């Protein structure tokens with residue numbers, strides 16, 4: 268990342284200091300003029316200042332690390348580097364890769380399929396798109412090429428489709444994860460749901476600032492739409508659906524501050540809770556969102572997904588490839604089969620995925 272931009276001495280020094288603080292030092296405060304100081308105070312920064320980075324929950328320290336990284340390169344400060352995404356060169360490489368042309372051209376086979384099969388194909392594209400996240404690939408080269416067996420460790424897609432019947436008036440909220448090769452299939456899925464009347468309205472939640480290397484921001488949504496719009500065939504048709512849905516308000520993009528919070532979703536603020544409560548279905552994409560949705564804990568893998576998301580104010584789904592230890596909602600047989608075949612590797616290899624759904628549970632808490 269450091270080599271991808273001609274950063275000046277001030278930025279380089281700030282990056283060096285951040286590295287030193289992470290490896291040998293302690294968590295420091297935000298600068299006095301930081302626009303989000305109050306928010307980070309609410310998110311627990313004062314209790315953590317002065318403690319080693321390894322001494323606080325992983326979710327918290329990772330989130331704060333990305334916040335500090337952006338500080339170091341000048342993202343927040345008025346000036347020439349304000350709003351310049353340090354990860355943009357890595358994100359841009361994906362849509363521009365030659366494989367992307369082939370992937371988009373493959374969509375031209377879709378119109379020959381009945382609609383439920385098209386919907387299913389696009390759901391799977393969005394699900395497995397999560398395997399392509401850049402931060403993960405940097406640390407696990409080759410995971411993408413593996414043949415996942417069994418691929419899906421939980422599949423509640425029938426319950427998901429029950430919330431989005433054709434011709435219904437559903438409001439879909441999709442809480443996005445990565446840009447590029449994950450965001451493109453997410454957008455294609457949304458386009459299909461809008462075009463087929465499975466959703467009357469969609470809200471795409473992205474990050475308010477660059478996060479976990481590859482997480483999608485508004486700029487990444489715009490890049491993905493441009494990429495799709497330039498493509499021939501079905502991909503270009505879907506781009507036009509999305510473009511007009513954004514123009515008339517059926518598709519909106521939201522960058523809520525809580526999307527970059529170092530906290531689980533059971534601590535969400537009231538405005539976000541109200542938004543999720545009003546949705547027909549909220550879909551959380553990816554591994555980090557899953558950790559935040561169910562709680563970043565070592566759950567027994569057979570703990571029901573519906574139990575861990577009981578606090579959630581409406582129907583909720585997770586589309587995620589498995590890249591961290593957190594897992595819920597497996598059947599005892601699936602867990603045993605995975606352990607017998609792979610030990611613990613199945614939890615983090617990215618070779619397995621899940622579709623989990625919790626429909627509104629009677630007596631769900633409205634905390």
Ligand SMILES: O=P(O)(O)OC[C@@]1(O)O[C@H](CO)[C@@H](O)[C@@H]1O
Pocket residue numbers: 329397400402403444445479552553554555556558590591
């Ligand atoms: O949310 P994503 O993009 O699917 O995955 C994010 C991730 O790569 O980052 C974390 C480690 O830094 C893990 O939770 C996870 O493996």
